[in-house]
Amino acid sequence: MERNDEVVQRAERKQRAPLTTPTDLTPEATRNIAGALNSILADVFALYLKTKNFHWHMSGPHFRDYHLLLDEQADQLFAMTDPIAERIRKIGQPTLKSIGHIARTQRILDNDAEYVEPGGMLSELAEDNRMLVGRLREVHGICDDSRDIASASLIENWIDETEERTWFLFEAGRRLDSTGH
Template sequence: MADAHDRRLAPLRTPTSLSEEATRDVSAALTGLLADVFALYLKTKNFHWHVSGPHFRDFHLLLDEQAAELFAMTDPIAERARKIGGVTLRSIGQIAGEQRILDNDADYVDPFDMLAELRDDNNELVGWMRELHELCDDHNDVATASLLENWIDESEKRVWFLFEAGRRGNA
């Protein structure tokens, strides 16, 4: 019987019918996506906490709703990587090293610039999810692809809302 030390060293390889290549590629892409979702979540909360001006209430509530949607994606993304036999994020440092979403640490950001920046970030996220969907199709990972389809739809809705809320008239 294995001792406690051996059990701690046991690999985290969940059995899966996907190939080793699929597990490696898809779980790595999911981990990158997870880093981006965490980065976008925190940026959205940052803007939620720091928005000001005549549209404060509407923007504050919109950004809180969108942050909640992003946060709700995090556990399913991480768990999907684990279900297929991969690993996922372990630290904030790993998020910082893998994220493609740029941080915004400015002392002040105009509320309409906040919406435009988040709109563009969410739109980039959609593009990365589409690329991951293609990877899933290549590896016949229909379950991950199915999850991505819903997240793409939710992200496109965020882009739409940010676009419409950020319009400054009919020009």
């Protein structure tokens, strides 16, 4: 009978234990990487919502092209969120838990304006993506310093995707030259 009680007690202790995942990274490294990745995650969520906002409120003669471009880019941003959060959990740290947590952590500024010109939307999103690339490079450095190859590898792909979004937004936002081209 005592054995069953011991098993139950062990099970209860495990249920009360915080979420931990074993890793060979140091506790300091996991805290630093998770903090940096949570900031990136908050920025990606903020940029996702801003991109969708501009997608929903696009207007003008290039509406269809811009509308589709922003939808594609929003999908790409949203696709980043789960791998970022899961990477944080894989190294044994907690991730963002709510919209409020995102709002407290994000560095990408919201745009709640009633109306934004299409060119202004593209320009603002291009700048936000450019800033995100810089932050991704910073986090890559933190991962390199901690020898977290897996996080660094993911970040390399996100840098490439973010640079592409920046490029597309920049090119789509260029004004036509005097010849109409």
